[in-house]
Amino acid sequence: MAFDRLIEAIAKLQNPTVAGLDPKLEYVPASIREKASARYGNTLEGAAAAILEFNRGIIDALAGVVPAVKPQCAYYEMYGWQGMKALAETISYAKAKGMFVIADGKRNDIGSTMQAYAAAWLGTTDVGGETPEAFGADALTVNGYLGADGILPLTELCKSRDRGIFVLAKTSNPSSDELQNQSFEGGETLYEAMGRFCEEWGAAVPGKYGYSGVGAVVGATWPAQLQELRGMLPHTFFLVPGYGAQGGGADDVAPAFDKNGLGAVINASRSILCAWKKQGASQEDYAACARREAERMRDEILKRVGEIRL
Amino acid sequence: MAFDRLIEAIAKLQNPTVAGLDPKLEYVPASIREKASARYGNTLEGAAAAILEFNRGIIDALAGVVPAVKPQCAYYEMYGWQGMKALAETISYAKAKGMFVIADGKRNDIGSTMQAYAAAWLGTTDVGGETPEAFGADALTVNGYLGADGILPLTELCKSRDRGIFVLAKTSNPSSDELQNQSFEGGETLYEAMGRFCEEWGAAVPGKYGYSGVGAVVGATWPAQLQELRGMLPHTFFLVPGYGAQGGGADDVAPAFDKNGLGAVINASRSILCAWKKQGASQEDYAACARREAERMRDEILKRVGEIRL
Numbered sequence: 044m045a046f047d048r049l050i051e052a053i054a055k056l057q058n059p060t061v062a063g064l065d066p067k068l069e070y071v072p073a074s075i076r077e078k079a080s081a082r083y084g085n086t087l088e089g090a091a092a093a094i095l096e097f098n099r100g101i102i103d104a105l106a107g108v109v110p111a112v113k114p115q116c117a118y119y120e121m122y123g124w125q126g127m128k129a130l131a132e133t134i135s136y137a138k139a140k141g142m143f144v145i146a147d148g149k150r151n152d153i154g155s156t157m158q159a160y161a162a163a164w165l166g167t168t169d170v171g172g173e174t175p176e177a178f179g180a181d182a183l184t185v186n187g188y189l190g191a192d193g194i195l196p197l198t199e200l201c202k203s204r205d206r207g208i209f210v211l212a213k214t215s216n217p218s219s220d221e222l223q224n225q226s227f228e229g230g231e232t233l234y235e236a237m238g239r240f241c242e243e244w245g246a247a248v249p250g251k252y253g254y255s256g257v258g259a260v261v262g263a264t265w266p267a268q269l270q271e272l273r274g275m276l277p278h279t280f281f282l283v284p285g286y287g288a289q290g291g292g293a294d295d296v297a298p299a300f301d302k303n304g305l306g307a308v309i310n311a312s313r314s315i316l317c318a319w320k321k322q323g324a325s326q327e328d329y330a331a332c333a334r335r336e337a338e339r340m341r342d343e344i345l346k347r348v349g350e351i352r353l
Numbered sequence: 354m355a356f357d358r359l360i361e362a363i364a365k366l367q368n369p370t371v372a373g374l375d376p377k378l379e380y381v382p383a384s385i386r387e388k389a390s391a392r393y394g395n396t397l398e399g400a401a402a403a404i405l406e407f408n409r410g411i412i413d414a415l416a417g418v419v420p421a422v423k424p425q426c427a428y429y430e431m432y433g434w435q436g437m438k439a440l441a442e443t444i445s446y447a448k449a450k451g452m453f454v455i456a457d458g459k460r461n462d463i464g465s466t467m468q469a470y471a472a473a474w475l476g477t478t479d480v481g482g483e484t485p486e487a488f489g490a491d492a493l494t495v496n497g498y499l500g501a502d503g504i505l506p507l508t509e510l511c512k513s514r515d516r517g518i519f520v521l522a523k524t525s526n527p528s529s530d531e532l533q534n535q536s537f538e539g540g541e542t543l544y545e546a547m548g549r550f551c552e553e554w555g556a557a558v559p560g561k562y563g564y565s566g567v568g569a570v571v572g573a574t575w576p577a578q579l580q581e582l583r584g585m586l587p588h589t590f591f592l593v594p595g596y597g598a599q600g601g602g603a604d605d606v607a608p609a610f611d612k613n614g615l616g617a618v619i620n621a622s623r624s625i626l627c628a629w630k631k632q633g634a635s636q637e638d639y640a641a642c643a644r645r646e647a648e649r650m651r652d653e654i655l656k657r658v659g660e661i662r663l
Contacts, residue, residue, distance in 0.1 A: 065466070068480065076481070085481035117462060117469035121478050123487035124438035131434050149461050151496055152427060153526035156375070159427035168431050170378065171386070171395035177433035186461055186496050188521060190528030211498060216463035218500030222546060227535045233543065236532060 044250040045181050045207035046258065046280045049143045050305055052110035054353045058341040059304065061111040061145060061282070062333070063312025064101065064133060065118045066094040070316050072326045075100075091125035094118075097329075098133045101316065102140055104330035109337050111143035113282075113310055131178055138179070145282065146180035149211060154192035161196045165206040182207035184260060184282065187237055194244050194257075201248045201256035207280075208257055210244075212237045212272060215262025215285030238272050241279045252305060252353065254280040261299065263291025263309065270298035273306065281307040286340070287314030293347040304351035311340055354560040355491050355517035356568065356590045359453045360615055362420035364661045368651040369614065371421040371455060372643070373594070373622025374411065374443060375428045376404040380626050382636045385410075401435035404428075407639070408443045411626065412450055414640035419647050421453035423592075423620055441488050448489070455592065456490035459521060464502035471506045475516040492517035494570060494592065497547055504554050504567075511558045511566035517590075518567055520554075522547045522582060525572025525595030548582050551589045562615060562663065564590040571609065573601025573619065580608035583616065591617040597624030597650070603657040614661035621650055 053059045068076065071093045079096070083089030102112065119130035134144050150160040164183040167174040187194060187210045197208045213223055213234040223234040231239070238259055245255025255278045261269050263285035273281070281299050285291040286309050299307035314321070318336035319329045345351075363369045378386065381403045389406070393399030412422065422443075429440035444454050460470040474493040477484040497504060497520045507518045523533055523544040533544040541549070548569055555565025565588045571579050573595035583591070591609050595601040596619050609617035624631070628646035629639045655661075 067469075080481055085483040087478065087480065087485050087487060090478070090480045115462075115466060115469075117460070117466045117473065120437075120473035121469045121487055122480075123473075123478075123485070124434050124441050126487070127430075127437040128434035149496075150427070151459050151461070151521075152425075153524065156425055156427045159377075159425075159431045163427065163430035163433075168397065168400070168433075170397065170400045170432075171390055173395040175397050175433070177397060177431055177436070186459075186498055188496055188498050188532060189524050189526055190531035190533070192526050192528040211461075214463065214499050216499055216502050218502040221500035221550075222498060222543070223500070225537045225546070227537055228540075230538075233532070236535070240531075 044248060044256045045201065045205050046254050046256060047250045047252060049111060049308065050252050050254065051353070052143055053308065054351050056108065056110050057345060057351055058108065058110055059308050059344060059348065059351060060109055060337065060340055061113045061308045061310045062101065062105050062109050062315050062337060063310050064098055064112050064114040065312045065316065066097050067118060068093065071097040072329055074327055087123040087125040090122045091129040094122065095129040095132055099136055100330040101333050102137050102142065104334040105337055106140040106142065108334060108341065111145060111308060112137045113145040113147050115312070116146060116148040134178055134180055144180045145182045145184065145209070146178060147184045149184050149186050151186035151189055151193055153189060154196060157193045158196040161200045165197065165200045166204060182209060184209045184211065186211050187240055191244065198244055198247050198257060206256070209260050209282040210237060210241050210257060212241065212259040213261045213265050213268045215264045215289055219262065234268065235275065238276050238279065242276050245278055254278055254306065258282055260284065263296045264289055266295040266298055269296070273298055282310060283307050284310045287311040293343045296344065297347045300348050304348045309344060354558060354566045355511065355515050356564050356566060357560045357562060359421060359618065360562050360564065361663070362453055363618065364663045366418065366420050367655060367661055368418065368420060369618050369654060369658065369661060370419055370647065370650055371423045371618045371620045372411065372415050372419050372625050372647060373620050374408055374422050374424040375622045375626065376407050377428060378403065381407040382639055384637055397433040397435040400432045401439040404432065405439040405442055409446055410640040411643050412447050412452065414644040415647055416450040416452065418644060418651065421455060421618060422447045423455040423457050425622070426456060426458040444488055444490055454490045455492045455494065455519070456488060457494045459494050459496050461496035461499055461503055463499060464506060467503045468506040471510045475507065475510045476514060492519060494519045494521065496521050497550055501554065508554055508557050508567060516566070519570050519592040520547060520551050520567060522551065522569040523571045523575050523578045525574045525599055529572065544578065545585065548586050548589065552586050555588055564588055564616065568592055570594065573606045574599055576605040576608055579606070583608055592620060593617050594620045597621040603653045606654065607657045610658050614658045619654060
């Protein structure tokens, strides 16, 4: 099961974090942008070439330090199909470097359509008997608003192809409480109900370290809910965004972990991609700065969580 | 405002329907598939070339009959970036034929990321001072689970660039009741709350026919909820999936309309794309069959709804 692989990589590197690859063009150093612009002009193709080179630099710098990367699909779609090509190549490059890849697409739809999304991100596509992978990620973030029949096509692939999903439970953004914190009759909140569904859906995809193939997204910006959900959802692995630029710190994310230091992977995006700013370095040194920030983040979280034991 | 344009096109053609472009490869006639396979092999590129040609045939056949098309992103993502290129070309082709294009992506994320999705689907992307459109749709379906800050970047573009969004309220799938029908304390269901948010978010994007730029997705498979929401949400235009292959009929969708025959656009996908099957025709005649089915669907709904008046 895919999260077994992720957990083993986390333990091996003693690093329960994932680097978000949200490559806005302004994050990319001038030298890379200018090279792409000279070759392709100020076009979507040029932007895509620039972010791909930027990503390769980040991945090279983080390999051996960070076990996983999480490309955010929106930052590739905004560069059109050319950006989606850069996304496919980024995923392929990260996997070749031994990294676990979480495609952050928050996909959701009815069952028949989710079969297509499942094929796109976690499976293969049948073309006249050939079965290429469209994007070939290890895991995908999804939105469970449509209920079980939008999730089952994914859990089937989680089982058959060693993949995983993370379902949005309590998101990191300020207005996540507008709906997610509302209580149903009986007292359960919407985010708690979504968490409970993760446990139910995950029962079909058990993992050898106690965590199923159906994880949950719970924001670092809501430490009380993080602690509550960790207690409620013993088999649900957490993807925790919101560390760093969104305001979450090591104390905030500590409740996401179990007594062995397992149970969660903490994401940071901007604080890693733009680490050169905080370090007062040149933007051209973005990759080395990203590695230093990833090491600092790892050390800060490990100090709070302790040794990670399988 | 974009839905003014859609409403005017609906009234002009006296047809409140939209054709879903969900081009599974098995829907594509052998002649088209074989030509693409001979040129590109059984590859994602070949599949993408085949579905693009298939779509062009459908669009040519429906232009002048159906005011809008709704490509479902999943069926393009499953063919990789090559499929996304076919999607961009499909959108461009449909717009050139005068059709209103609803990208069915059900996108959702935190505010900063939704800016990127908004740029991708409804806006433009800044590349060194140039501002190309990545996908250039007229409207996008979205999921409101994250609350207002994931919606505001979209409503801003709806205002500034004459675009629209449809927020999932009550989806057409069987398990939509698992979460959406649950009642909050006070008695409001989740789908009703989402509908109420559509009215609130839409207030910033009013339209001249009474409907705002923030619409809602409400499935034809739930006629009672469709009727209830039509009454509750006087300014919210409905995108109604689930007609045809999913089981909804003209009686089921009638409550979606106001007394002028406005207020909703009814989607059918499989029943149009695969109309040749029901008509006992050759698959090679898929386009002519699709037009006949689109005309039949239009007539069936109009008979129930009456003349559409601006």
